Amino acid sequence: GAYAVYNNDLFNVEIYGNLYNAYAVDDDRGICALGWHVPSDEEFMELEMFIGMSEEEANSFGERGTNEGSKLAGNADLWLDGDLINNSEFGMSEFAMLPAGMCPHSDGVYTNQRITAYYWSSSEHETNEYQNFYRNVTKDLTSVSRYTPYKAMGCSIRCLAD
Secondary structure, eight states, rough: OOEEEEOHHHHHHHHHOOOOOOHHOOTTTTTOTTTTEOOOOOHHHHHHHHHOOHHHHEEEEEEESSSSHHHBOOOOGGGGGGGGHSTTTTTSSSSOOOOOOOBTTTTOBBBBBTEEEEEEEOOOOOOOEEEEEEEEEEOOSSEEEEEEEETTTEEEEEOOOO
């Protein structure tokens, strides 16, 4: 497991936190404090359905829902202007996904800060041990996406109480 700081600028840690690869999420030593854990794919789906997504949509891949991405995002001043923050439901869930961006490559290239929030789940892809489920929301869409990228990517995490 590993973590990084967006553009190696410690100022970004204060605002957005670290970016972790999924190996850090899966590490047996635990990335979260005692009594906390990184939510599973199923726990993310439970939250998405609680805030209005249908079960059928929650179980699908790619862009899903209507305004659940806006509901999950928070801190409008950190996002670039777009449909996400202009939705009347922005921030409603108080989950407050932040647009920390990501590190999609092991070469340390960072991308999408202030544009997209990427959050790992603790669930590994059923048929590919090199992929984990994650969620992302982006400034130009009000929906939330569910994908299984490679574990080496650097994304945000959110710890959930046990």
